[in-house]
Amino acid sequence: xxxxxxxxxxxxxxxxxxxxxxxxxxxxxxxxxxxxxxxxxxxxxxxxxxxxxxxxxxxxxxxxxxxxxxxxxxxxxxxxxxxxxxxxxxxxxxxxxxxxxxxxxxxxxxxxxxxxxxxxxxxxxxxxxxxxxxxxxxxxxxxxxxxxxxxxxxxxxxxxxxxxxxxxxxxxxxxxxxxxxxxxxxxxxxxxxxxxxxxxxxxxxxxxxxxxxxxxxxxxxxxxxxxxxxxxxxxxxxxxxxxxxxxxxxxxxxxxxxxxxxxxxxxxxxxxxxxxxxxxxxxxxxxxxxxxxxxxxxxxxxxxxxxxxxxxxxxxxxxxxxxxxxxxxxxxxxxxxxxxxxxxxxxxxxxxxxxxxxxxxxxxxxxxxxxxxxxxxxxxxxxxxxx
Amino acid sequence: xxxxxxxxxxxxxxxxxxxxxxxxxxxxxxxxxxxxxxxxxxxxxxxxxxxxxxxxxxxxxxxxxxxxxxxxxxxxxxxxxxxxxxxxxxxxxxxxxxxxxxxxxxxxxxxxxxxxxxxxxxxxxxxxxxxxxxxxxxxxxxxxxxxxxxxxxxxxxxxxxxxxxxxxxxxxxxxxxxxxxxxxxxxxxxxxxxxxxxxxxxxxxxxxxxxxxxxxxxxxxxxxxxxxxxxxxxxxxxxxxxxxxxxxxxxxxxxxxxxxxxxxxxxxxxxxxxxxxxxxxxxxxxxxxxxxxxxxxxxxxxxxxxxxxxxx
Numbered sequence: 001x002x003x004x005x006x007x008x009x010x011x012x013x014x015x016x017x018x019x020x021x022x023x024x025x026x027x028x029x030x031x032x033x034x035x036x037x038x039x040x041x042x043x044x045x046x047x048x049x050x051x052x053x054x055x056x057x058x059x060x061x062x063x064x065x066x067x068x069x070x071x072x073x074x075x076x077x078x079x080x081x082x083x084x085x086x087x088x089x090x091x092x093x094x095x096x097x098x099x100x101x102x103x104x105x106x107x108x109x110x111x112x113x114x115x116x117x118x119x120x121x122x123x124x125x126x127x128x129x130x131x132x133x134x135x136x137x138x139x140x141x142x143x144x145x146x147x148x149x150x151x152x153x154x155x156x157x158x159x160x161x162x163x164x165x166x167x168x169x170x171x172x173x174x175x176x177x178x179x180x181x182x183x184x185x186x187x188x189x190x191x192x193x194x195x196x197x198x199x200x201x202x203x204x205x206x207x208x209x210x211x212x213x214x215x216x217x218x219x220x221x222x223x224x225x226x227x228x229x230x231x232x233x234x235x236x237x238x239x240x241x242x243x244x245x246x247x248x249x250x251x252x253x254x255x256x257x258x259x260x261x262x263x264x265x266x267x268x269x270x271x272x273x274x275x276x277x278x279x280x281x282x283x284x285x286x287x288x289x290x291x292x293x294x295x296x297x298x299x300x301x302x303x304x305x306x307x308x309x310x311x312x313x314x315x316x317x318x319x320x321x322x323x324x325x326x327x328x329x330x331x332x333x334x335x336x337x338x339x340x341x342x343x344x345x346x347x348x349x350x351x352x353x354x355x356x357x358x359x360x361x362x363x364x365x366x367x368x369x370x371x372x373x374x375x376x377x378x379x380x381x382x383x384x385x386x387x
Numbered sequence: 388x389x390x391x392x393x394x395x396x397x398x399x400x401x402x403x404x405x406x407x408x409x410x411x412x413x414x415x416x417x418x419x420x421x422x423x424x425x426x427x428x429x430x431x432x433x434x435x436x437x438x439x440x441x442x443x444x445x446x447x448x449x450x451x452x453x454x455x456x457x458x459x460x461x462x463x464x465x466x467x468x469x470x471x472x473x474x475x476x477x478x479x480x481x482x483x484x485x486x487x488x489x490x491x492x493x494x495x496x497x498x499x500x501x502x503x504x505x506x507x508x509x510x511x512x513x514x515x516x517x518x519x520x521x522x523x524x525x526x527x528x529x530x531x532x533x534x535x536x537x538x539x540x541x542x543x544x545x546x547x548x549x550x551x552x553x554x555x556x557x558x559x560x561x562x563x564x565x566x567x568x569x570x571x572x573x574x575x576x577x578x579x580x581x582x583x584x585x586x587x588x589x590x591x592x593x594x595x596x597x598x599x600x601x602x603x604x605x606x607x608x609x610x611x612x613x614x615x616x617x618x619x620x621x622x623x624x625x626x627x628x629x630x631x632x633x634x635x636x637x638x639x640x641x642x643x644x645x646x647x648x649x650x651x652x653x654x655x656x657x658x659x660x661x662x663x664x665x666x667x668x669x670x671x672x673x674x675x676x677x678x679x680x681x682x683x684x685x686x687x688x689x690x691x692x693x694x695x696x697x698x699x
Contacts (some may be wrong), residue, residue, distance in 0.1 A: 006490035014478050220474035224535070227438045227468040228491045229460045 003230045007238025012245045014212055021208070029201045029254050033262065036193030047071070047125035049207070050081045050093035055101035057110075057136070061094055064132040070125070085117045091114045091125030094133070107144045110137075191265060192320065194258040195344035198251050199279060199337045200308070200317040205250035206283035207304030209243050213291030213379070214300055222383055232383060236376045239291075243284035251276045267347035271354045275343040278364035282336040285368050288375025292382045316341040338362045389452075391416050391465075391543050391574035392437060396446035399432050406432040406596040409446070414543070414576055419569040421589030422578040423685060425695070429598035431471065434547050437576060438468045450543055464492065467541035471548045477521035481512050481531050484520055485538055485550050492539040502538060509564065510534040526557025533561065537568070543566060545576045550584065562588060582685040594689055601692040610683045613691040616641055617657035618684070621650040621668050622677040630673035637667055640683040644696045651696050653687050 015021060047070040051062040055074065062072045073090070081093035095113040104110045116126040146156035215237075216222045225235055255276065258264040266272045283285060290307075294300045312318060314328075315337020324332060332338045343360035346352035354361075390413040399407040407429045414420040435441040437448050439455045439462065448455050453462045475484045485503045494502065507513045510530040514539045515523065520531060529549060536544055546565065550558045565588055569575050577587055585592050586606055593603040602609055617618040621630070634652060639660050641653045650668065654660045657680045665678060681687075690696055 002493060002495075003491050006487060010476070010487050013483070014476060017478050219476070220470050220472035221476060223440065224468060224470060224474040224488070225491055226457070227440055227463065227466065227470075228488070229463045229493060230491055231460055232457070311531070 002243060003228075003234045004238040007225070007235065008241035011209065011212060011239065011242025012249065012298055015209060016094070016249075022206075024154075024206075024208075025201070025205060025250055029197050030257055030261065032197050032200075033190050033254075033258055033264075036129075036190075037198065047092065047128045048073075048090045049125060050074070050076065050084060050090050051096065052076060052078055052081050053096035053098075053101070054094055055096055055098060055103040056096075059105045059130060059349075060139075061134050065128065065138055068128055070128055072339050078113070085115055085122070088117065090117070094129055099179060104140060105140055106218040107140070109298055110254040121220035132348065134369075180385065190258060190262040191348055192266040194254065194262070194266075195341065195348060196317040196320075197252045198258075198344075199284060199315065199340045200312040201254060202247045202251040202276075202280055203283045203286070203312060203337065205306065206243055206247040206280075206287040206310040207290055207308045208301065209246045210287040210294070210304055211297045211300040213239055213243075213287070214294060214297050217382060218295075218297070224324055226383065232380055235383065236379050239379060240284060240288055240372065240376065243287040243291075244280055247280035247283045247287075248276065251280055256326060257352045265348060268342075268353045271347045271352060272344070273358055274361060275340055275347070275357060275364075276356055277360050279336055279340045280366070281368040282364055285371035285375050289371060292375060292378035295382075311335050312337055314338075335362055336367055370381035389416070390414060391451060392576065393449045394419075394433075394437065395448075397433065397436055397443045397448060398445035399441060399443050405598050407436070407443075410595070410598070410600050411446075412593055412600065412603060414574045416542070416574050417569055417572045418464075418590045419565065419575040419577055419588050421592040422576065422595050423580065423582065423584040423585045423592055423689070425577075425580050426597035428580075428595045430595060431547055431591055432598075433595070434468075434545055434576070434578060437543075438466055438545055441462045457552060464539065465537035465542040467539065467544045467545045469536035469549050470543070471551060473528050473532050475520050475528065475531055475535065478519060480519055481507065481523070481527075482516040483532075484531060485535060488535045489538050494539060495497050502540075506534045506538050508521075509537065511560065519650055524554075524557070526553050526560070529553050529557060529561060530564075533564065541573070543574045543576065547578050548580070549577075550579070550581065582689075586685055592685065594692055596689075596693045596695070602688070606685065609685060609688045613653065613683050613687050614641075614655075616653040616683060616687060616691065617672070618681045618687045618690070619652045619654055619661065619664055620677075620679040620681070621652075621664070621673065621675060622648060622679070623650075623668075623673050623675040624648065625673040626671065629672060630668045630671040632666050633671040634664060637663055640664070642690055642694060644690055644694065646696060649696070651686075651690060653690055 049065050049070045049072050051058050051065070051072055052073050062074060065072045078095050081090070084090045085093060093115040100110050100112060114126065114129055116122045143156050146159060147153055151159065168357070222235065226232065255266055255272065259266055288305060290300060294303065314332050315335030316324070316332060317337050321329060321332060321338065321341055339360040343357040346356050392414040394410055394412050397407050397410040398405065410433055414418065422433060424430055432441070436443050437455065439457055439459055442456045450462050450465050453459065455462045480489065482503055485506060486499060489499045489503060507516050510533060511532060512534070514525060515527065520528060523531065533546070533549055548631070550561055553561065562584060565575060565577065577588055591605055592605065592609060594601045602612055627645045627650050631643045631650050634640055634650065635643045637660070639655050641655065644651050650673070652664065661678065661680060665675065668675060686696070
């Protein structure tokens with residue numbers, strides 16, 4: 001056991017000593033959490049909408065949105081609205097042209113352009129705009145119905161306003177699994193990005209660690225280890241544990257760092273810890289496979305980063321899984337990131353505990369059960385070659 | 388004296404190639420045993436079997452009476468391997484490297500720390516113990532490489548070409564260290580293709596070529612095998628092959644070998660043959676830069692036994 005711990009401990013020591021790792025291990029992940037938080041995150045406050053156009057219809061939409069609690073700004077061009085949304089200063093915009101206004105007044109069907117941002121807050125704003133446009137349409141249909149019944153337009157409008165002010169109302173409440181705003185409910189601004197980045201960087205750090213496995217063979221250190229009173233099994237176990245410790249260190253740093261610096265709520269610490277451990281085990285196993293199959297440190301580093309990023313993107317570490325089309329979501333399920341993402345979502349958004357993420361933990365454990373023996377077998381084979 | 392290492396009929400094949408073919412020798416405590424041979428002669432494969440990294444296809448190597456092999460974990464505690472490559476972590480300090488390999492040997496604090504300090508003293512790295520190994524000179528890295536092999540005070544120290552690529556000053560320091568170790572009772576197996584190192588360090592020397600031991604004995608015993616012949620080295624350029632062919636026809640010339648810039652002859656009574664040898668080489672269009680005459684040495688022995696120069 002001493003030999004196993006010595007090999008694993010030295011792996012961690014070498015990982016932490018590599019200054020080129022500092023930025024990518026300690027700084028970059030937190031930067032990305034901030035970036036994604038600003039781009040996609042939302043605090044759950046009021047929606048910020050822009051109404052482009054100066055017609056009666058635009059006035060009605062703006063007033064309705066304000067009555068619904070949104071902050072509304074007016075005027076400007078469509079391009080101005082797009083830029084404002086891209087900069088994260090608004091969540092959605094409604095474009096009302098003169099032609100739209102004329103058609104609306106004539107009782108013809110109208111299709112308004114809505115521009116929405118990519119943040120979770122924008123998803124909610126889009127819903128608010130959609131509801132408001134529906135309300136305006138219903139009002140207009142009511143007024144036109146009264147006019148068709150022979151009531152003069154002014155009286156029809158006054159009568160409809162009176163009914164709208166005192167009549168019964170139906171409150172809207174979103175239900176159902178397919179609601180995006182429900183899926184992201186309960187998330188703080190940086191919570192989503194933190195959960196995504198912990199998987200991305202744990203996996204990347206593990207694959208980067210695969211290079212040190214190759215280096216040990218190339219330097220002849222592995223050969224020297226085996227010349228001592230150490231079995232091949234101990235060397236393999238030490239290297240596997242070393243990869244795991246590196247992965248866990250990276251993961252624990254991001255979890256702790258985002259909790260302290262950005263107030264990210266990771267939910268049940270036992271459940272989050274269990275998911276992190278399970279994901280680190282898969283990552284370490286993949287690193288063993290990489291470090292045993294490849295013979296070049298440079299190739300391993302390059303391939304590791306490439307594969308790490310692709311798998312992360314596929315697994316929801318760059319774009320939320322909720323925005324994936326169904327077929328891509330199915331493919332995504334082959335990545336460990338997918339299952340970690342689902343597990344973190346259960347824990348951080350819906351207050352889940354260990355029992356609630358058992359299916360995801362089971363899949364991650366199954367992946368480890370396949371990949372770890374494969375990595376160990378490949379490492380044994382590469383050690384034999386090195387002798 | 389009981390043998391610390393006893394190799395009996397070691398054979399190791401890689402496909403059709405017999406890298407080591409029926410090699411037997413013993414080393415006693417306090418004895419330094421040299422394996423002298425050119426690159427590819429089978430030295431490292433022999434060492435890999437002695438260090439328990441490879442199983443022999445045939446034969447057995449015993450350390451203190453116990454068979455050694457990859458599965459003989461406890462027997463390996465008696466062996467200190469100093470491999471030819473610098474098997475150290477460049478991104479750890481000298482002290483950390485020693486401590487790491489010490490833990491693999493099962494050493495624990497505080498004994499480990501005390502022993503690390505002792506070894507740092509022996510290899511002369513006390514002042515640089517806290518520096519990363521990648522900041523060491525080539526000679527310092529070599530000394531650290533040796534220090535790791537000494538750390539657990541093995542009964543048998545196996546050094547595989549430990550002075551390759553080392554400056555003369557560091558090389559001398561390494562040789563002095565090895566001399567001191569055998570003086571302390573450690574059995575040392577030393578492989579090299581530097582004749583002068585074998586002559587200086589080794590109590591007994593085995594000459595190995597093409598995987599087979601060609602001869603074994605003390606330096607004087609090996610020299611007697613040559614029939615007390617002298618050696619003439621002709622250094623120069625031109626058609627060295629033609630010069631070698633021409634020199635083979637000279638009376639008194641026993642063997643001739645050549646490489647890219649040197650023709651080496653073993654001869655009887657070199658002083659009387661120098662003049663005809665030089666004129667024959669010149670006549671064969673060899674442009675001479677230097678002529679060196681030497682008394683019998685291990686280079687001559689190797690040439691005598693194998694028909695090749697040691698540096699081939």
